[in-house]
Each structure stands twice: as C-alpha cells, then as structure tokens.
Amino acid sequence: MRTRPLGSSGIQASVIAMGTWAIGGWMWGGSDEDDAIRAIHAALDRGINLFDTAPIYGFGHSELLVGKALKDRRDKAIIATKCGMVCNTRAGELKMRSTASGPSEHGHVEVYIYNHPESIRREVEDSLARLQTDRIDLYQTHWQEGVTPIEETMGALMRLKEQGKIRAIGVCNASVAQMQRYRSVGPLDSDQEKYSMLDRKLDAEQAPQSQAQWCSKNNAAILAYSPLVLGLLTGAATPDRVYAEGDLRRTHKRFTVENRTRIQALLARFQPIAARHSCTLGQLVIAWTIAQPGITHALVGARTQAQIAENAKGGEITLSQKDLHEMNEALKGFELVM
Ligand SMILES: NC(=O)c1ccc[n+]([C@@H]2O[C@H](COP(=O)([O-])OP(=O)(O)OC[C@H]3O[C@@H](n4cnc5c(N)ncnc54)[C@H](OP(=O)(O)O)[C@@H]3O)[C@@H](O)[C@H]2O)c1
Numbered sequence: 001m002r003t004r005p006l007g008s009s010g011i012q013a014s015v016i017a018m019g020t021w022a023i024g025g026w027m028w029g030g031s032d033e034d035d036a037i038r039a040i041h042a043a044l045d046r047g048i049n050l051f052d053t054a055p056i057y058g059f060g061h062s063e064l065l066v067g068k069a070l071k072d073r074r075d076k077a078i079i080a081t082k083c084g085m086v087c088n089t090r091a092g093e094l095k096m097r098s099t100a101s102g103p104s105e106h107g108h109v110e111v112y113i114y115n116h117p118e119s120i121r122r123e124v125e126d127s128l129a130r131l132q133t134d135r136i137d138l139y140q141t142h143w144q145e146g147v148t149p150i151e152e153t154m155g156a157l158m159r160l161k162e163q164g165k166i167r168a169i170g171v172c173n174a175s176v177a178q179m180q181r182y183r184s185v186g187p188l189d190s191d192q193e194k195y196s197m198l199d200r201k202l203d204a205e206q207a208p209q210s211q212a213q214w215c216s217k218n219n220a221a222i223l224a225y226s227p228l229v230l231g232l233l234t235g236a237a238t239p240d241r242v243y244a245e246g247d248l249r250r251t252h253k254r255f256t257v258e259n260r261t262r263i264q265a266l267l268a269r270f271q272p273i274a275a276r277h278s279c280t281l282g283q284l285v286i287a288w289t290i291a292q293p294g295i296t297h298a299l300v301g302a303r304t305q306a307q308i309a310e311n312a313k314g315g316e317i318t319l320s321q322k323d324l325h326e327m328n329e330a331l332k333g334f335e336l337v338m
Contacts, residue, residue: 001047007189009168024058029244117156212294286314
C-alpha cells in the first residue's frame with residue numbers, strides 16, 4: 001500500500017483510508033459490531049493505516065468501535081477524528097435534525113455545527129476516552145460555521161497540539177478563504193472534501209482556485225470522502241436492492257431505481273477496463289479517485305472484512321492514461337435524475 005504525507009505533520013498515511021461512518025450505524029440502518037471490528041483488523045492487515053471517524057457517527061458508537069479494535073494495535077494505526085458537530089447546545093449553526101435524516105434510536109436530535117474552543121476542549125476529552133488512547137493523530141473540524149471566529153478555533157487546536165493530545169490539524173468541508181484563516185494561526189495539514197466521479201467540484205478545470213489546488217500549494221493533504229458515492233459506484237447498488245429502514249439511501253435522490261439503473265449502465269462501460277486490470281468495479285473507481293490530480297488520499301467506507309479487503313486492493317492499481325481517458329469519456333455528459 002502506498003503512503004503519502006499528511007501535510008507537514010511527519011505522518012505517512014495509506015492512500016486508501018478506512019471510513020467508519022457506516023459502522024456507527026445511525027443513518028446506515030444499524031451496524032454489526034463483530035463485523036466492524038473484523039473489518040478494521042482486516043484493513044490494518046492489508047496495509048491501511050488511516051482510520052477516519054467522528055463523534056457524530058452513531059453518536060460515539062463509531063469511535064468506540066475504532067478504539068476497541070485498535071487498542072492493542074495503536075502504534076500501527078493513524079486515528080483521525082473530528083470535532084464540531086454537537087447535540088448538547090443550540091449555539092453555532094443548526095446542521096440537521098435527526099428526523100430529517102432517518103430515524104434515530106437516540107430519539108429526536110438536533111445537530112449543531114459549533115467550533116467554539118470550550119466545546120472543542122470538552123469534545124477532545126470525550127473522543128480520547130471513547131478511542132481508548134492518549135492522542136489523536138489527525139483532529140479535524142467536521143463542518144465550518146460563521147459564529148466562532150476561525151482564529152479562535154485554530155488557537156484552541158494549536159493548544160491541544162502543544163499539549164500532545166493531537167498530532168496534526170485538519171478541516172473538512174472548508175472553503176479556501178476559511179483554510180487561509182486557519183493557516184494564519186498555525187499549520188493546517190489536511191482538508192477533507194466530498195469527491196467522486198459524480199462530485200467533481202475540486203477539479204481544476206471546474207475550479208481553478210479549488211481546495212485541492214490550495215492544498216497542493218500549501219503542503220496539505222486532500223482526503224476525498226464518499227468516493228464510492230455511498231456504495232452507488234461499486235456495482236452492489238442494483239436497481240432491485242432494498243435498503244434497510246433507517247438507511248439514508250432508502251430515500252436518497254441518487255438512489256432511486258431510475259438512477260441505480262443509469263449507474264449500472266455507466267459501470268457496464270467501465271467493465272472492459274476493469275477486466276484489463278483483473279479488478280472489480282469498486283477497485284477501478286477507487287484507483288480512478290487516487291489518480292486524480294491533487295487527491296492525496298481516498299476515504300472509503302466499509303462495514304465488512306470482505307469489503308475492506310477488496311477496497312484496499314484498489315490502492316494498488318495504477319491506471320494508464322488510456323484507462324483514465326476511456327473512463328472520463330464515459331463520464332462526459334453522464335447525469336443522474338435529481
Ligand atoms: N467530513 C465529512 O463531512 C464526511 C462526510 C461523509 C463521509 N466522510 C468520511 O468518508 C468515509 C467514506 O464515505 P462514505 O462512507 O460516505 O461513502 P463511500 O465510501 O462512498 O461508500 C461506503 C459504502 O459503500 C459500500 N461499500 C464499500 N465497499 C464496498 C465493496 N467493496 N463492495 C460493495 N459495497 C461496498 C458500503 O455500504 P453497504 O455495504 O451498506 O452497501 C459502504 O458503507 C466515511 O466513512 C467518513 O469517514 C466524511
């Protein structure tokens with residue numbers, strides 16, 4: 001497995017990272033603890049050392065599972081978690097209501113984006129306890145809000161770094177202007193953005209001043225999240241698949257039967273390229289993602305050992321210019337019905 005640096009932190013992280021949103025269960029129709037732990041161990045065995053989680057993923061459940069799975073292998077793993085999505089306040093900005101995103105066994109909750117120093121100082125202690133560790137390797141603000149000055153947020157993060165509680169600082173879902181404000185206070189090592197074949201806002205031709213451009217100029221990693229579009233691009237999202245109660249894909253506009261049918265037709269065009277590499281469609285999509293300029297790491301979600309083993313191999317495939325050209329031609333003009 002290839003590794004690339006997380007900015008200037010000195011941390012080398014595998015180009016394929018394991019995303020652990022789904023194993024948190026909430027919004028994904030539940031999760032199986034044993035499967036999740038086996039998947040995390042399988043990831044490490046396949047050379048994946050970067051694990052991305054967040055307190056909001058299953059309201060702490062994802063962090064608890066990551067902590068449980070890695071406590072005996074802590075030195076082999078790079079743990080990335082986040083702060084700033086909280087349910088214990090009405091300060092900051094309202095991000096979502098649980099009822100709008102599927103039922104929650106935690107009842108009706110309102111999730112706020114809140115990056116205030118005091119709140120972050122509380123959150124980091126809770127995350128360290130759930131993760132059963134004394135340090136977080138990469139600590140990221142999960143979303144950005146306009147209430148807390150970014151300089152104050154970054155000041156608090158820098159203090160946590162001085163205290164040895166976190167090793168590197170990252171952001172998610174941030175604009176270039178916001179990243180510049182973080183960087184005016186201290187080193188920013190990564191940005192996590194949604195990026196896939198269907199989410200191309202980081203591409204240079206679409207956004208010459210994109211986060212990806214900024215990150216490569218400023219020595220920060222770009223972690224692409226949801227590269228499989230919540231599983232849509234693996235081939236497993238067939239038109240007849242029924243998603244469980246509480247799985248956000250049940251009512252997701254990209255997952256209508258019509259859209260899943262369109263995706264299958266797109267994937268059929270990739271099949272000859274996958275055959276050339278003796279790989280699955282999911283692996284081909286992952287290989288395409290990390291071949292894109294500016295994308296340093298792909299955060300791929302998985303719930304099982306088999307899925308993560310398959311995904312890890314996607315990091316070992318090198319696509320030729322011909323492969324990339326053929327895939328990009330197939331993508332030209334491709335649209336889902338929204
Ligand atoms: N910073 C942010 O705001 C943000 C937002 C979203 C995600 N993220 C991070 O990015 C990670 C990845 O994104 P994601 O989980 O949204 O979506 P994703 O990686 O695009 O898709 C993950 C889903 O695809 C399916 N899948 C994965 N591997 C498969 C395989 N080999 N064969 C068949 N199906 C497979 C699984 O769902 P099923 O098995 O249920 O089909 C899995 O849960 C998250 O876990 C999280 O760490 C961050």
